[in-house]
Amino acid sequence: MIIPFFSLALFNCSTKNDPNYDASTTIVKWQNDKKSAVTISFDDGLINQFTSTIPVLNQLQLPATFYVITGKIPGAGKPKFIGRPLADILKESVSPTTSENFFERASAIGFYDEGRAIGYHTRAGELLERGQEEAAMKVIDDGFEILRTGKPSKINDIIYHVNDVDTTTWDDLKKYIADGHEIGSHTVSHPRLSVLDSANMFYELIQSKNDIERYLGKEATFSAECPYGTEYPRVMEAARLVYPSLRNRLFNEDVEEFNRGSQEIPLANTEYIQWQRGILTNTTEDVMESWVDSSLVHNNRWLVLVIHGVDGIGWESKSTQQLETYFKYIKSKEDQVWVATFADVVKYIRERENAKVESFFDNGQIKISLSSTLDPEWYHLPLTLKTLLPKNWEKATITDNETGEIISSTLISSENETFSIVYPVIPGKSVTIKKSN
Ligand SMILES: [Zn+2]
Numbered sequence: 001m002i003i004p005f006f007s008l009a010l011f012n013c014s015t016k017n018d019p020n021y022d023a024s025t026t027i028v029k030w031q032n033d034k035k036s037a038v039t040i041s042f043d044d045g046l047i048n049q050f051t052s053t054i055p056v057l058n059q060l061q062l063p064a065t066f067y068v069i070t071g072k073i074p075g076a077g078k079p080k081f082i083g084r085p086l087a088d089i090l091k092e093s094v095s096p097t098t099s100e101n102f103f104e105r106a107s108a109i110g111f112y113d114e115g116r117a118i119g120y121h122t123r124a125g126e127l128l129e130r131g132q133e134e135a136a137m138k139v140i141d142d143g144f145e146i147l148r149t150g151k152p153s154k155i156n157d158i159i160y161h162v163n164d165v166d167t168t169t170w171d172d173l174k175k176y177i178a179d180g181h182e183i184g185s186h187t188v189s190h191p192r193l194s195v196l197d198s199a200n201m202f203y204e205l206i207q208s209k210n211d212i213e214r215y216l217g218k219e220a221t222f223s224a225e226c227p228y229g230t231e232y233p234r235v236m237e238a239a240r241l242v243y244p245s246l247r248n249r250l251f252n253e254d255v256e257e258f259n260r261g262s263q264e265i266p267l268a269n270t271e272y273i274q275w276q277r278g279i280l281t282n283t284t285e286d287v288m289e290s291w292v293d294s295s296l297v298h299n300n301r302w303l304v305l306v307i308h309g310v311d312g313i314g315w316e317s318k319s320t321q322q323l324e325t326y327f328k329y330i331k332s333k334e335d336q337v338w339v340a341t342f343a344d345v346v347k348y349i350r351e352r353e354n355a356k357v358e359s360f361f362d363n364g365q366i367k368i369s370l371s372s373t374l375d376p377e378w379y380h381l382p383l384t385l386k387t388l389l390p391k392n393w394e395k396a397t398i399t400d401n402e403t404g405e406i407i408s409s410t411l412i413s414s415e416n417e418t419f420s421i422v423y424p425v426i427p428g429k430s431v432t433i434k435k436s437n
Contacts, residue, residue: 023366025359025387027352029271029299032384033410033422034338036295037302037345038330040064041247043186043225044161045072048310050168050176052320058179060331065342066176067186067225067247070208072166073173075215077207079189081111082199093144097137105140106195112147118159119143125192129232136195160308160315161190170215177216182341185212185224185243193239194232201235205242222343222378223247229259229306244378245346247304250274254353260306267298272349276304279326280316288326296336302345347381350374355383355427361390365434372427382424387433389419397436398423407431 030037040057042049045068057064070076083089089108097105106125110118120143127136146152173183185208187193193201205224212220224243226235236249250257254271258264260278277291288305295301309317330339340348351372359368366387372379389396398407398421409423425431 021361021388021390023359023361023387025357025368025385027355027357027370028384028386028422029352030338030384031340031344031348031382031424032338033386033412035299035336037338037340037348038292038295039302039304039340039342039345040307040327040330041225041304041342042066042307042310044190044308044314045069045166045168045186046161046163046308046310046314047166047168048313048320049307050172052311053323054176054179054181056320056324056327057181060327061180062327062331062339063180063182063341063344065182065184065223066173067184068168068173069161069186069188069190070211071188072161073168073170073211073215075170076211077188079110079115080203081108082203083108083197086111090144090147093141093148097140097144099133099137102133102137102140103195103197105144106136106192107197107200109140109143109147110191113152116152117143117147121195122159122192125195125228129192129194129228129230163313165313173216177220182223182343183212183216183220184247184342185209185221187224187227190227192228192230193226193235194230198238201238202242205239209242218377223346229261231259245343247276247306247342250346252349252353255302255349266301268300271300272302273298273300274302274304276306278306278316279318281309281318283318285322285325285329289329292330292333292337296333302349304342344381347379348383351379351381351383351427354379357385359387365432367430367432368425369430370425370427374427376428380426380428382426384422385425386420386422388414389421389433390435391416391418393435394419395436396421396433399432399434401430401432 049066071079083104086108089105106121110121120139124136124139177183187204188208191204193204209221223245225247226239229248231249239246240251255274256268256270257274258266258276260276266273266275291303295303308315311320351374354374355370355372357370359366398409400407407423409421412420412422414420
């Protein structure tokens with residue numbers, strides 16, 4: 001019979017080029033199609049973060065980000081004052097501080113009296129960032145007066161990030177990177193960058209970056225945190241010239257940012273929200289769990305946890321046991337939450353913003369190509385793509401067009417008895433999806 005033969009040919013033709021099938025492919029919001037992202041980050045490079053907390057994180061296979069003060073690590077550039085002789089500045093300080101000499105004096109004051117006058121620098125910075133310039137100048141005047149008259153520079157502030165027990169080495173940090181953690185810069189000496197003059201500010205930023213690059217490699221210079229969670233515009237403008245990303249401020253159009261001091265409920269409609277929450281000594285497990293839970297209800301939320309002291313060393317300390325309880329809770333949600341380093345989440349968001357995915361169905365195969373305008377040296381994290389399969393496909397294989405390797409994928413059922421397939425692709429690569437039995 002002629003008719004069946006003819007209709008069979010037609011049938012073949014229509015499955016291969018189904019007019020109703022458009023091979024639609026999207027880049028999903030979070031890696032592996034999770035509902036939200038969580039980053040666990042630690043500041044100040046305190047010894048217990050490494051010796052007590054990392055074993056717990058490793059046991060649970062959770063990555064974290066550690067912002068370290070490089071001047072504390074043997075082999076790195078030490079804190080130093082860049083400028084005119086300190087004795088000259090001290091002599092001139094009989095004349096009151098003005099907006100002309102404020103930054104030089106505020107940069108220098110921490111280097112007198114064996115560093116014991118650093119508190120005047122820190123307080124001046126705090127005041128300036130609150131908009132109290134006059135008060136900031138007065139603090140510098142007070143400090144210099146004490147130094148000139150030879151009185152010991154009375155400091156009431158405890159400097160939490162300075163201690164003798166932080167003995168971490170570059171080799172230790174290299175090991176933590178090999179475990180899957182991120183190491184980032186927290187400057188050379190943890191100053192209030194806002195009151196440093198340009199030379200000293202850039203020394204703090206660039207020396208720290210150069211040491212990290214020298215000892216840990218360029219990859220570890222991707223993200224940084226400027227001390228005291230500052231968002232002071234002059235500091236942010238300088239720091240973003242040195243580091244591709246800052247936990248302080250991301251400067252991404254699609255990302256609304258709520259810092260760890262923010263009392264606002266982050267309900268913005270932007271594509272992404274970076275929601276920072278600080279874990280303090282008194283923060284309860286219930287509250288910490290509620291942050292994770294609420295991030296699952298709003299699919300644009302990236303919860304960035306900020307932790308300082310551990311087991312009595314550092315600011316606002318938590319015990320390892322408390323942290324372990326919380327990390328186990330996060331782990332229990334891992335089927336829905338993408339737990340990743342700060343750098344990886346930034347890369348994912350930026351790659352997704354800049355990538356273009358093209359897919360078409362031809363001769364029974366789906367061809368997908370992912371292109372990006374970003375520098376591949378930094379941006380080579382796989383994005384997760386999701387492709388709707390033709391109606392009668394219940395299994396499929398994905399092959400990397402360049403290497404011929406099979407890419408692992410997850411099949412998820414969609415509406416109308418069709419399936420979607422979810423798989424990773426690095427920007428710049430192309431893949432082919434074929435039906436399999
Ligand atoms: Zn800090």
